[in-house]
Amino acid sequence: MKKSFLGILVISVLFFALAFGGAAVAKKNFSVILVTDVGGLGDKSFNDAGWLGVQMAVKKLGIKGKFIQSMQQTDYITNLSMAAQSADAVVALGFLMADATKKVAPLFPNRKFILIDFPAKDIPNLATYLFKAGQSAYLAGIVASAVTKTKKLGVLQGMAIPPVVAYTAGFRCGVKTWNKLTGDHVSVIVKTAGEFNDPAKGKELTMAMIGQGADIVFNVAGNTGTGIFEAVKAMNKKAGITPEDAKAGKRPKYFAIGVDMNQDWVVPGEVLTSALKVIPNVVFKAIKDAYEGKLQGGVHVVGYTDGASGITDMKYTKQFVPQKALAMLKKAEALMKKNAKELDFPPFVKNDAEFAKNWQVPASMK
Amino acid sequence: MEILNTTLLNQTIVAATPLILASLGGLYSERTGVVNIGLEGMMLAGAFFAVWGDYITGSPWVGVLFAVGIGMGLGLIHAVLTVTFKSDHIISGTAINIFSLGLTGYLLLVLFHTHGSTREPVTQLPYINFTALERIPVVGKFINEVFFNHTPIAYIALGLVILTWFLIYKTPLGLHMRAVGEYPEAADNMGINVNRIKYFGVIMSGALAGMAGAQLSIGVLTQFVQGMSSGRGFIALAAMIFGKWKPFGAMWASLLFGFGTALASNLQGTNVAIPNQFFLMVPFILTMVVLAGIVGKSIPPAADGKPYEKENK
Numbered sequence: 179m180k181k182s183f184l185g186i187l188v189i190s191v192l193f194f195a196l197a198f199g200g201a202a203v204a205k206k207n208f209s210v211i212l213v214t215d216v217g218g219l220g221d222k223s224f225n226d227a228g229w230l231g232v233q234m235a236v237k238k239l240g241i242k243g244k245f246i247q248s249m250q251q252t253d254y255i256t257n258l259s260m261a262a263q264s265a266d267a268v269v270a271l272g273f274l275m276a277d278a279t280k281k282v283a284p285l286f287p288n289r290k291f292i293l294i295d296f297p298a299k300d301i302p303n304l305a306t307y308l309f310k311a312g313q314s315a316y317l318a319g320i321v322a323s324a325v326t327k328t329k330k331l332g333v334l335q336g337m338a339i340p341p342v343v344a345y346t347a348g349f350r351c352g353v354k355t356w357n358k359l360t361g362d363h364v365s366v367i368v369k370t371a372g373e374f375n376d377p378a379k380g381k382e383l384t385m386a387m388i389g390q391g392a393d394i395v396f397n398v399a400g401n402t403g404t405g406i407f408e409a410v411k412a413m414n415k416k417a418g419i420t421p422e423d424a425k426a427g428k429r430p431k432y433f434a435i436g437v438d439m440n441q442d443w444v445v446p447g448e449v450l451t452s453a454l455k456v457i458p459n460v461v462f463k464a465i466k467d468a469y470e471g472k473l474q475g476g477v478h479v480v481g482y483t484d485g486a487s488g489i490t491d492m493k494y495t496k497q498f499v500p501q502k503a504l505a506m507l508k509k510a511e512a513l514m515k516k517n518a519k520e521l522d523f524p525p526f527v528k529n530d531a532e533f534a535k536n537w538q539v540p541a542s543m544k
Numbered sequence: 545m546e547i548l549n550t551t552l553l554n555q556t557i558v559a560a561t562p563l564i565l566a567s568l569g570g571l572y573s574e575r576t577g578v579v580n581i582g583l584e585g586m587m588l589a590g591a592f593f594a595v596w597g598d599y600i601t602g603s604p605w606v607g608v609l610f611a612v613g614i615g616m617g618l619g620l621i622h623a624v625l626t627v628t629f630k631s632d633h634i635i636s637g638t639a640i641n642i643f644s645l646g647l648t649g650y651l652l653l654v655l656f657h658t659h660g661s662t663r664e665p666v667t668q669l670p671y672i673n674f675t676a677l678e679r680i681p682v683v684g685k686f687i688n689e690v691f692f693n694h695t696p697i698a699y700i701a702l703g704l705v706i707l708t709w710f711l712i713y714k715t716p717l718g719l720h721m722r723a724v725g726e727y728p729e730a731a732d733n734m735g736i737n738v739n740r741i742k743y744f745g746v747i748m749s750g751a752l753a754g755m756a757g758a759q760l761s762i763g764v765l766t767q768f769v770q771g772m773s774s775g776r777g778f779i780a781l782a783a784m785i786f787g788k789w790k791p792f793g794a795m796w797a798s799l800l801f802g803f804g805t806a807l808a809s810n811l812q813g814t815n816v817a818i819p820n821q822f823f824l825m826v827p828f829i830l831t832m833v834v835l836a837g838i839v840g841k842s843i844p845p846a847a848d849g850k851p852y853e854k855e856n857k
Contacts, residue, residue: 219660219770220652220658220662226660229659247649247770249771368820369812370820372821375770375772378760378764378765379809381764382558382806383809383812385555385809389550389552389810401660401769401770401772405765
């Protein structure tokens with residue numbers, strides 16, 4: 179009997195550890211629980227951005243906010259149900275959680291569900307948000323093509339799921355535009371880690387891309403993507419440029435491109451720019467709507483005009499971007515502002531190479 | 545051929561190092577008859593404590609010591625549960641894996657005040673480099689780029705393989721370990737303290753898995769990310785089995801797997817016609833095909849996983 183008791187002890191200790199992992203900030207009665215996907219918090223991108231949105235709501239609306247971190251895909255249904263039992267609104271972060279959310283939401287008709295990166299129509303208490311991530315990646319693609327010296331760019335995908343591939347597709351279109359308008363021949367290598375939580379693998383894949391000639395690597399890989407920064411930092415150091423040099427404005431040999439959030443600060447000077455997916459504002463707005471009882475179920479697609487797409491101001495790296503590219507960016511952004519059809523990238527793409535092949539460089543970009 | 549470059553071979557060693565250490569760890573434990581599927585958790589805890597030790601002292605070597613220490617601590621827990629209390633080895637190992645996941649997440653919050661990953665990079669382990677080697681014509685650059693440009697842990701791992709082989713096959717302690725793993729009753733009758741040998745094996749196992757974690761977090765990277773061991777503990781366990789519970793076998797199996805992942809990483813994306821899922825399978829398929837074809841049947845120590853009850857006299 180002794181041994182089974184010990185086993186229970188070990189497991190209860192573990193549950194305490196897990197329970198304390200999600201810290202709560204207690205205020206008014208309305209409460210929100212965020213459930214992360216397997217990438218988890220700390221990715222400095224997707225999941226962190228969602229959590230930031232919840233924190234904004236906590237601060238501005240005076241509600242309660244908590245999170246539950248999913249360790250495995252099989253945790254989603256359990257975690258979402260657990261969240262729905264105690265919270266008024268549940269935020270499900272990510273495409274990978276779509277099936278689980280669609281199953282759980284109808285079981286709790288009194289709770290509001292907010293799902294990012296997947297469309298679902300017929301569940302009244304489920305509001306889904308999709309991002310035109312391709313717009314951000316398109317702009318980043320133009321910048322990268324203009325800055326590369328090897329004429330080869332890399333993209334590291336965490337998993338090849340449609341919202342991730344949408345980024346890659348937009349990036350390819352940006353490169354295509356640059357090539358068409360300048361007569362340049364920049365090519366793109368795409369690699370997929372198969373995981374959002376393995377930075378060592380992310381570093382390995384980045385090293386492989388650099389070995390194959392890429393000098394700028396675009397991160398679309400969550401926590402796996404933090405390995406890109408490590409690889410870029412290490413390779414620049416090997417080429418004689420320390421992080422201090424880069425921060426002081428010396429041109430590094432290799433660059434990373436950040437994703438979702440502004441990641442330019444992660445390795446200042448060595449991150450060219452970040453393709454943004456302004457999740458915090460969208461999550462905040464959705465929670466606010468839920469709080470005020472105005473949340474509409476169904477599909478909401480957001481993009482540049484909603485302030486949800488774009489790239490950073492390149493605080494550390496702007497001096498490396500040629501005027502020609504900056505002018506091109508301005509033109510593209512003006513088009514996006516007008517909601518021009520040509521630069522209205524879909525939030526879901528299945529095959530990035532095919533998408534870019536069939537995509538025509540808009541005449542208005544010339 | 546563009547694929548067979550020095551990056552590929554260098555990456556093979558990078559990918560294999562944590563696997564070699566952890567599979568050696570598994571070997572220590574299983575040779576003394578204790579199955580240790582807690583390697584994954586021990587590696588993860590090692591990765592975390594390496595970053596923490598490094599963070600508070602600024603020295604990556606203190607980090608490595610911390611990692612080895614926590615590994616030994618978890619090894620001790622596994623030994624107490626399985627050897628002294630004779631609980632099921634798989635349950636104890638699984639508990640350690642889940643416990644580590646929770647523990648590291650919790651400590652990340654307490655010690656670093658962040659969720660999911662550490663923010664500021666810590667000092668990395670040094671990389672050993674012999675640029676002088678590159679002056680040797682033809683092979684010099686190749687040797688430096690493939691066999692050097694690694695952290696000292698890569699060479700420590702190789703040293704430990706040789707040391708373990710010597711310990712297990714050439715010393716009395718190794719003989720005792722093998723006896724305990726194969727036929728504990730006989731070992732007991734010979735006057736060997738069976739439990740003490742098992743404790744030694746399991747704690748060593750934790751130490752090595754912890755070091756493997758340090759290599760991941762402060763050797764390859766400069767940060768901790770929750771769940772970053774990402775199944776490597778289980779792969780190491782498989783490498784040990786494919787290596788027939790032998791130190792060099794485990795090393796070759798780890799290297800083969802490392803080669804598989806590095807190869808897949810290099811091949812991926814060069815031809816868009818092949819779906820990337822295929823490349824993600826490459827290391828597993830390669831390892832299975834080679835090992836099933838060449839190695840043949842592998843037989844575990846006879847008393848592996850069985851609790852040993854001393855007979856009442």
